[in-house]
Amino acid sequence: MKVKKSLLHFTAASVVSMFAVFSSAQAARIAVGPPASETNSVSKVILEAYGIKDYQPFQESFGNAADLVQDGNIDVSFGILGVPAGSIESLNASTGDVVMLGLSDEVITKAEQTSGYKSYTISKDAYGFLDADVPTIAAFAVMVANNDTIDEELGYQLAKIMVENSKEITHAQGAQLTLKNALNGAEGIPIHPGAKRYYEEQGLTVEGPVAELKAKGDKRKAEFTLGTGSQGGTYYPLGGEIANIWNKHSDGNFTNVETGASLENLASIGRGRMDVGMTVHVPALDSVNGTGQFKGRKVENVSFIGHVYPEVVQIVTRKSTGINSLADLAK
Incomplete structure (x- = not known):
């Protein structure tokens, strides 16, 4: 009997050992953002900079990804969101163990050189679960218009209302819609x-190219679409509130629609399927120059309406994953 017990003990230990080896070798499950999103593009830039090649990509919106992180079905999730992001606060409220991963100086430098993003520090005061500042990168979320459907007077109204009626917006990022930030x-x-015309009336100096419009005020359509992002991100709820103030104070009737965010919105404007869209300024530049994700498919009919808020790359995991840095995934 002693021999049998020993054999049973050995067998159980072997199973545990083999399971541990399998678990440690299993590729990390990483939410990199929807296929047609800026999150998807930037997350891959960052992962490549860290030399992380062996991972399971999940092309989920941040809202869906946060649910999967909460359930333990995803290890790490990338998001390009305003600070603080309600979806991250909700995730921590549900789990109590959210960890935000910062970027190394080397990776930040590489990202600045290859993506157009700039160094940004998330203050430890931004979230209750942080005990130190988090180094990352950020860009600007901007509002762009379809030059074939948004005529000069309507474009004037949209810019004016975003600045002068922004106090009606309850979303935290509404505070960023100021004349100081407008350009x-x-x-x-x-x-x-x-x-x-609106910004110059307010005393701002507007430099750079001016879009040529095909849209005519006397042929303005009745209904317009505003492309935002996923419901779990910042674009969708904030875009909904911007649409509300436009509807209240302008001559247009705008409906915000859920999309894959930046890339999809720009492509949809280019195809004439969308009137106004929210996007990070980096892919917007690519779209007008025919570079990056828009190489060979330049968008000719897109123009700048106004700044919305800073878009900050935020990378979250949970303490239970044991991941303390993205560098851990490159080992």
Whole structure:
């Protein structure tokens, strides 16, 4: 009997050992964002900079990804969101063990050189679960218009309302819709002539190219679409509130629609399927220059309406994963 017990003990230990080896060798499950999103593009830039090649990609919106992180079905999730992001606060409220992963100086430098994003620090005061500042990268979320459907006067109204009626917006990022910030992210993107007229009336200096419009005020359609992002991100709820103030104070009737965010919105404007869209300024530049994700498919009919808020790359995991840095995944 002693021999049998010993054999049983050995067998059980072997199974545990083999399971541990399998678990440690299993590729990390990483949510990199929807296929037609800026999150998807930037997350891959960051993973490549870390030399992380062996992972299971999940092309989920941040809202869906947060649920999967909460359930333990995803290890790490990338998001490009405003700070603080309600979806991250909700995730921590549900789990109590959210960890936000920062980027190394080397990776930040590489990202600045290859993506157009800039160094950004998330203050430890931004979230209750942080005990130190988090180094990352950020860009600007901007509003762009379809030059074939948004005429000069309507473009003027959209820019004016975003600034002068922003206090009606309850979303935290509504505070970023100020005249001081209005031209952030505009550099290199043709500006809508209506928006240019409004900003110059307010004393701002508008430089750079001005878009040529095909849209005519006397042929304006009745219904317009505003492309936002996923419901779990910042674009969708904030875009919904912007649509509300446009509907209240302008001559247009705007409906916000859930999309894959930046890339999809820009492509949809280019195809004439969308009137206004929210996007990170980096892919917007690519779209007008025919570079990056838009190489060979330049968008000719897109123009800048106004800055919305800073878009910050935020990478989250849980303490239970044992991941303390993205560098851990490159080992």
